[in-house]
Amino acid sequence: MAPVATVRPVVRQYKEAFAREAARHARAGGHAIVWEKGGRARLVMPLPKAGDPMDLxxxxxxxLGKSRWKKMPSGPYRGLATAMIPRDCHDIVRRRAQRDAVWPDPQRAITFDCLDCxxxxxxxxxxxxxDDIARFRHAGRADLLRAPYTRKKDGKFVLRLLRSKRCRHLEEDNRCAIYQLRPSSCSVFPVGSECCLHSREAEFELYDGDPPN
Ligand code: SF4
Ligand code: SF4
Structure with a gap:
């Protein structure tokens, strides 16, 4: 797998009085965290592309544990997507803004090599x-639905990890041993997404920006 070049949104935080600046940042492709009355936090961002599971x-x-947003019909955020941020994620978004304080523009071009990660x-x-289950069976790999590869949780098949916490299909050189058959949730996982950045931070303390204080 070749290195992947992408452009990710840069996160900034604003007081509510600076809603227009926040909207300008979001219109330029960035993500704005707007702190509102009562300690509420609103995410303002460009509209996600409908039907694109890899949209950053x-x-x-x-x-942030959410999947729904609202397209604002009027006001400073008109035409942008917004969502209220759960309180238990406030520290996460503060940290995203702190991380991105080093980047001057609303978006950031970046290249990641998954084989190095x-x-x-x-x-x-x-x-x-x-679809994953059908794909495994069609390829003659129904064994992938049994131990040691999967376990059942609440009636669902879930990939099993090694004691080291590595996926059982992750080879020493970071290639996926079942790459052509890999689960849908692996194939749509986007390089440069917040989930990707979070994984790199959690596993290797690799920060795309300022490390935590
Ligand atoms: S965390 Fe990101 S860079 Fe690392 S392997 Fe996954 S998608 Fe690639
Ligand atoms: S792509 Fe999915 S199946 Fe392959 S090693 Fe990674 S987590 Fe495991």
């Missing part, structure tokens, strides 16, 4: 969907 805006929401294939939770 959408993945920023997913990483493999962070998202460690200590993860990968559930198989109907």
């Amino acid at each position: 805006h959408y993945w920023s929401l997913l990483d 493999g962070a998202c294939c460690r200590d993860n939770y990968v559930e198989l969907d109907k």
Whole structure:
């Protein structure tokens, strides 16, 4: 797998009085965290592309445990997507803004080599969907649905990890041993998403920006 070049949104935080500046940042492709009355935090960002499971805006929401946003019909955020950020994620978004304080522009071009990384294939939770199950069976690999490769959780097939927390299919050189058959949730995982950045931080303390204080 060749290194992947992408452009990711840069996160900034604003007081509510600076909503227009926040909107300008989001219109230029960045993500704005706007602190509102009552300690509420709003994410303002470009509209996620409908039907694109690799959209980085959408993945920023997913990483906050959300999947829905609202297209604002009026006001300073008109035409942009917004979502309220759960309180238990306030520290996460503050940290994203602190990380990105070093980047001057609303977006950042970046290239990652997954073969030098493999962070998202460690200590993860990968559930198989109907298509994955059908693909394994069609390829004559029904064994992938049994131990030692998978376990059942709440009626779902879930990939098993080694004691080291590596995915059982992750080879020493960070290649996926079942790359052509890999689960859908692995194939849509986007390089440069907040989930990717989080995996790199959690596994290897690799920070795309300022490290934590
Ligand atoms: S964490 Fe990101 S860079 Fe690392 S292997 Fe996964 S997608 Fe690639
Ligand atoms: S199946 Fe492959 S791509 Fe998915 S987590 Fe395991 S090693 Fe990574």
